[in-house]
Structure formats: structure tokens, C-alpha cells
Amino acid sequence: MLYFWDTRTGTKLGETPKQDSPISAIVFSNDGSSLFTAYLSGLVLQCSVPDGKPLGKPITHPEYIDAIAVAPSAKEIATGCRDDFLRFWDPQTGTSPRRDIRHNNPVLSISYHPDGKLIATGGADYTARIWSLQTGEQLGPALVLNGPVTSVRYVAGGRTLLAASTQDEEVSYYDPSTGTALFPGLPHAAGLVSASASNDGSEIVTVTADGTARLWRIPSASVPPPKWLGDYLRAIGGLSFSAEQQLTQVPTAERLRLRQTLLENVRDSSVWESVMRRSFQPDTGYSTESPSR
Numbered sequence: 001m002l003y004f005w006d007t008r009t010g011t012k013l014g015e016t017p018k019q020d021s022p023i024s025a026i027v028f029s030n031d032g033s034s035l036f037t038a039y040l041s042g043l044v045l046q047c048s049v050p051d052g053k054p055l056g057k058p059i060t061h062p063e064y065i066d067a068i069a070v071a072p073s074a075k076e077i078a079t080g081c082r083d084d085f086l087r088f089w090d091p092q093t094g095t096s097p098r099r100d101i102r103h104n105n106p107v108l109s110i111s112y113h114p115d116g117k118l119i120a121t122g123g124a125d126y127t128a129r130i131w132s133l134q135t136g137e138q139l140g141p142a143l144v145l146n147g148p149v150t151s152v153r154y155v156a157g158g159r160t161l162l163a164a165s166t167q168d169e170e171v172s173y174y175d176p177s178t179g180t181a182l183f184p185g186l187p188h189a190a191g192l193v194s195a196s197a198s199n200d201g202s203e204i205v206t207v208t209a210d211g212t213a214r215l216w217r218i219p220s221a222s223v224p225p226p227k228w229l230g231d232y233l234r235a236i237g238g239l240s241f242s243a244e245q246q247l248t249q250v251p252t253a254e255r256l257r258l259r260q261t262l263l264e265n266v267r268d269s270s271v272w273e274s275v276m277r278r279s280f281q282p283d284t285g286y287s288t289e290s291p292s293r
Helices: 229-237 252-265 271-279
Strands: 003-005 012-015 023-028 034-039 043-048 054-060 065-070 077-081 085-089 107-112 118-123 127-132 149-155 160-165 170-174 192-197 203-208 213-217 239-241 247-249
Touching (some): 065 118, 077 107, 149 192, 160 192, 229 252
Parallel strands (some): 065 107
Antiparallel strands (some): 003 012, 043 054, 065 077, 118 127, 192 203, 239 247
């Protein structure tokens, strides 16, 4: 059973009908007006938000379900099953609108590309794969991680793929066309149980096997570097390239001047500005004021 709550008041708004099987995955519709719930038994139910009333037709599977995703068109859902199949359904009729896709192992995570033409899967075989929805064929080589891939998600307009596994203590974004990591992995003390990201890719939420949830900000994922980035790097790093492309040291007085100029003049309310201001905070990093005595 699922409960809906008002996050501001803590008041319960509704609940879904009780089922005999544990819940294995949930996903909101694109407009947030309904919720799809997958149960370990193979049942998928759609309900309205926030009262929890049933919608559409129940969908039944021959095997356990570990993952579910909603297509950008909202006219199709995909489910990942332990019989190694990625299955597709019309949520209104309960029928299958296209041919199932066979993975090499149970499908643990799913993400539709924003254009609705591609779909990414994470499997128990330690791989993340990209498929054409038109042909059902795999596109390019599989991305190989160090454990079962429990999280895949397209972000930044589909230009980037987030992927994480239970045996990896780092999470990163990848170029979907090459499988190349786009930045050094974000370090964790334990394997990744789950990971997700904002649509623009600027924030990542991770949950690890030690029960810790973390929020990360990734400016370069979707926000273009600002024009003042060069001054910031000179101020924070103390190094600069000369006109002859020789690495030189920036004098302390110049670094302090750049720092003061940036703090006074940058007001673009971007993630970059937030990172800049945090990095300039003294001592504890929580205040730009002098510590009280």
C-alpha cells in the first residue's frame, strides 16, 4: 500500500488499495496526475494522485517485476522483468503496443529517451544498454559496470546517461554514443542501491547500501560555463596561462582582487555562482562573514 502526503503539513491525502505482494517499483506519470505501481508478483496498477483511486486496467506479467518507466508520450509504459524481457504496455487497455525486447539477464532499471525513439536498460548482467524502439535492436556496445545496474536515467535532453550499479562506489554520467564517462566518478563509501537525477542533469540523488542518501550538484552537466569562469579559476587556483601559453603563478593580491570582484558583481543565480560562493567561504564554509569570537 502506498500513502500520499502533503509535504508542507504532513497530512495524509490518500492511499492506494492494499495488495498481497510487496511493491517493487513506482513511477509518476509525466504530468504527475497518476502513479504506476509495480508489484513483485507481476502486477502493475495505475492510480490517481493524491486519492489513490484505480485507473486504467490492471496489467499482469508472467514473472516478477523490478523496473517500470513511462514513455514521453504517456501512451506507453515499459516494465523490466526477471524473465530477461523488457515489455511494453498501453496503460489504458492493458495490451502490448510493440514487440518485447530480450535482455541477457533480468532488467533492473529503465529510462526512455526524451524523444521517445530510444530506451535504456540496466541489467543484472552488469550492463547498461540502449535500444531502438522502432526496431527493437541494441544500438552500440553495452556499457559494462562492476555490478547489477540498478539505475539508468537519460538527462540533459537525452545527451547524457546516468548509470549506477550495486558494486560500484562511484556514479557518473556517460556519453550514450560512446560510453565514455563525462566526469570523474562521485565517490561513495558503499555500493549504489539507487541513483536519479534532475531533468537538466544539474543535480544527482544517490542512495547507498549503508542507508545514506546524498545530493550532488553537477554544474557542467547542463549549465554552460559562465564568462567569468576564467577569473574564478585564477582566483581559486592561483595559476594562469600567459599569452605564450606558459603556466604562471597569479600574485596573491591579484587573486584577492578577483575574488572580491566576483563576490560583488556575479548575480546570475546559476549553479556555477553557488559553487563559486561556497568555495570562497572561509574556514567552515558556511558563512562569508568573519567567525564570531
